[in-house]
Amino acid sequence: MPKNVLQTLIKRKQEGIKSFALLIDPDKFDDEIGKRFLEMPNFAQVDFIFVGGSLITGSTFNQTVQWLKTNTDKPIIIFPGSNMHIDTSADAILFLSLISGRNPDFLIGQQIVAAPILKRSNLEILPTGYMLVESGRQTTVSYISNTTPIPADKPEVAACTAMAGEMLGLKLIYADAGSGAENPISSKMISMIRKSVDAPIIIGGGINTPKKASQALKAGADVIVVGNALEKDASLLPGILQKVEEMNR
Numbered sequence: 001m002p003k004n005v006l007q008t009l010i011k012r013k014q015e016g017i018k019s020f021a022l023l024i025d026p027d028k029f030d031d032e033i034g035k036r037f038l039e040m041p042n043f044a045q046v047d048f049i050f051v052g053g054s055l056i057t058g059s060t061f062n063q064t065v066q067w068l069k070t071n072t073d074k075p076i077i078i079f080p081g082s083n084m085h086i087d088t089s090a091d092a093i094l095f096l097s098l099i100s101g102r103n104p105d106f107l108i109g110q111q112i113v114a115a116p117i118l119k120r121s122n123l124e125i126l127p128t129g130y131m132l133v134e135s136g137r138q139t140t141v142s143y144i145s146n147t148t149p150i151p152a153d154k155p156e157v158a159a160c161t162a163m164a165g166e167m168l169g170l171k172l173i174y175a176d177a178g179s180g181a182e183n184p185i186s187s188k189m190i191s192m193i194r195k196s197v198d199a200p201i202i203i204g205g206g207i208n209t210p211k212k213a214s215q216a217l218k219a220g221a222d223v224i225v226v227g228n229a230l231e232k233d234a235s236l237l238p239g240i241l242q243k244v245e246e247m248n249r
Contacts, residue, residue: 010171051064051078065078069090086117096128203221
């Protein structure tokens, strides 16, 4: 797959091609886990690898990116929890602005600190409107960011938030229920977001079965992101990837 990630996502969205992103938490990654994923027969169908998380407590972020760059040709995209989560050897970074919250540090503050580092790097910058959605329990990202997620039963709020983000010039919209979410983002909310913006839509959090993956894709997700569920049960990957393949037939 070409490493021009934004143009690839836009082109795939225009052509109705769905994508799958494997989210890897560096705190929970080692060589054995990486090899296990690479050896799975369906791994070739993974489109992108996101690396990051809301809270990274160890010192393995850079090692994880380096291992993935060495052992796979998939685009490696940083999914940062703070301005400390930068590795210039990755292919791209989701330059997140937390548009669903009212915490200025995650709306623009962290980005100001990271901007000069990213400007000097060769990373592809992906301006992304990041929206947290209530998922039945408080997630790490809502706690760390000190923001209130969009209520799960307010799809119109999510749609208007995404619309505003796109009007501000953000190129991607990422709606996330959070790692380990009790419930995924509803099909109704995804559908309303899809009708409100032209930008590619990324959906993550709570997608822990092939059925939930299929529901998100049918509702309008262009990319689904799965991480926590696969950490618990890597055997879910083939079934989820099969749903992506079925959508692309």
